Amino acid sequence: MSTTAVIAGVGPGLGASVARKFAREGCDVALLARTESHLQDLARDLDETEGAGLAVPTDVTDREEVADAFDRIRDAFGPVDALVVNASGGAWKGLREIDVDEFDRAMAVGPRGGLLCSQAAVDDMLDGDGGTIIFTGATSAVRGREGAVGFSAAKFAVRGLAESMARELGPQGIHVAHVVIDGGIEPPESEVDDPEQYLDPDAIAESYWHLVEQDRSAWTLELDLRPHVEEF
Numbered sequence: 001m002s003t004t005a006v007i008a009g010v011g012p013g014l015g016a017s018v019a020r021k022f023a024r025e026g027c028d029v030a031l032l033a034r035t036e037s038h039l040q041d042l043a044r045d046l047d048e049t050e051g052a053g054l055a056v057p058t059d060v061t062d063r064e065e066v067a068d069a070f071d072r073i074r075d076a077f078g079p080v081d082a083l084v085v086n087a088s089g090g091a092w093k094g095l096r097e098i099d100v101d102e103f104d105r106a107m108a109v110g111p112r113g114g115l116l117c118s119q120a121a122v123d124d125m126l127d128g129d130g131g132t133i134i135f136t137g138a139t140s141a142v143r144g145r146e147g148a149v150g151f152s153a154a155k156f157a158v159r160g161l162a163e164s165m166a167r168e169l170g171p172q173g174i175h176v177a178h179v180v181i182d183g184g185i186e187p188p189e190s191e192v193d194d195p196e197q198y199l200d201p202d203a204i205a206e207s208y209w210h211l212v213e214q215d216r217s218a219w220t221l222e223l224d225l226r227p228h229v230e231e232f
Contacts, residue, residue, distance in 0.1 A: 003026065004079060006084070006117070007031055015086045023046045030056055032060060034059055042055070056072055060109065061113050079125075087110065090151030092148050132175045132177070133177075162176055
């Protein structure tokens, strides 16, 4: 029986790499994002070269859209086994420059979107053999970043959400992990002068899959992919 995986927040970088990795491992992969054209192209690519892909255009901040999206996923693939929350947003502005609506949007996409997607998936995991929920974090989740109050506040909130969920759901067979990513991710299909200044999205996707495969007795709460720290 195939594993049903949902990637919430699929762009051409990390989200696409995670989708391709999970599909290569035999997962049926549902793709959630607001930009439909990219989702459709990636879903066709997964169908043709790796596995099963399903494009589900969704605003993860909208409760009804999220509920409808997960209903579509269950109709197509069955219950959800793995969820990757990769959606984030936030104007790169400081305290005096950011508009409150921009701040609210960052909080809506990150922690609210993560909450809604997790609520939509968790019953499937509890009713089945457990599951995995992975949140994409950033250094801004552990150390505030100057000139990015919205982004930093949202990432701190996502980290708190993930840690709370991990302690609540871990004893019930659901592995929740928060991944700290530090640095720019290599742009897709582009030439760069110094590739070493970027993180490889395919390598990060490998780490995400290891978390899905990880035995529950080796439970990981937080994985730190900053260059100077392996894991804590």
